[in-house]
Amino acid sequence: MFLSAAAKTNSQPKKGCIGLAVADQLEGPYTLLPPALFPHFMTDEGEQGLFYECERSHVYYKGGMWHMFFSVMKQHVNPRWLEQLGDDAASITDSSLYHFVSPQINGPYQPAGVVPVVKGSSESNLYAINFEHNNQQELIAYGLNLGMEELDVSGQWKVLWDNDYPEIKKVSPSGQQSVADPSSLLYGREGYFIWDAILFKLPA
Known part of the structure; x- marks a missing residue:
């Protein structure tokens, strides 16, 4: 299980990391392992964390590598x-x-580039982006629409891979295919992202 956590570091106040805990059963008990990822950089004063927190982490396996997103x-x-x-x-x-x-x-985990940001994500106006398959089994991106404060599962953002690097690209309305079962994103199923129904809601 990956979770948002704080690293044991003197970096103040940016200590955001992605913790890791494992268990034989979903109910636990869990054993805490070393963090899977502590994003940091070096300054004249030493190591500093990149982020205060790392939210909504998820992994995707492709090209013989595990890809961590948050x-x-x-x-x-x-x-x-x-x-x-x-x-x-x-x-x-x-x-x-x-x-x-x-x-x-x-x-x-190591940065996927000098600026480790998925191409196209910064322009999407979505937050807490995750991936899911639509009815055509194409990979799409969904997340909280920051303008409307609704969970966008329209399928207008497609996930394309090029040499093991993903890109989030907006498609025309005629090419949109929504998530196959949007309700599952709120209430969850094993192996998939579980959304907090208090913070996020599906559009009417």
Whole structure:
């Protein structure tokens, strides 16, 4: 089980990491393992975390690698890292879906690029982006529409892979296919993302 956690580090206050706990049964008991991912960078003062928190993490296996994705509101991104990025910092928004990779599911995960953000995610206006198959078994991206505050499962954002790097791309209305069973995203099923029904709602 992956979970949002704080790393044991002197980095203040950005300690966001993705913790890992395992159990033989879903009900537990769970054993806490070393974090699967602690996004960080180096400064003159030493190691600093990139994020205050890493939310809604999920993994996807493709091309012999495990791909870890998670979301962070821009206000929780370390401003010193943004300064280091220079012009590339313009690609960081509330909708950015961060992307790290590892040959093992338990990590450790490494950045998928200098700016480890899924192409197209920052322009989607979605938060907590996840992937699911539509009725045509195509992979689509869904998440909270930040403007409407509704869970967008319309299928207007397709997930395309190029050399093991995903891209989220908007498709025309005629090419949209929604999630096969939208209700499952709220109430969950084994192996899939479970949405918090208090925070997110399906459009009427």
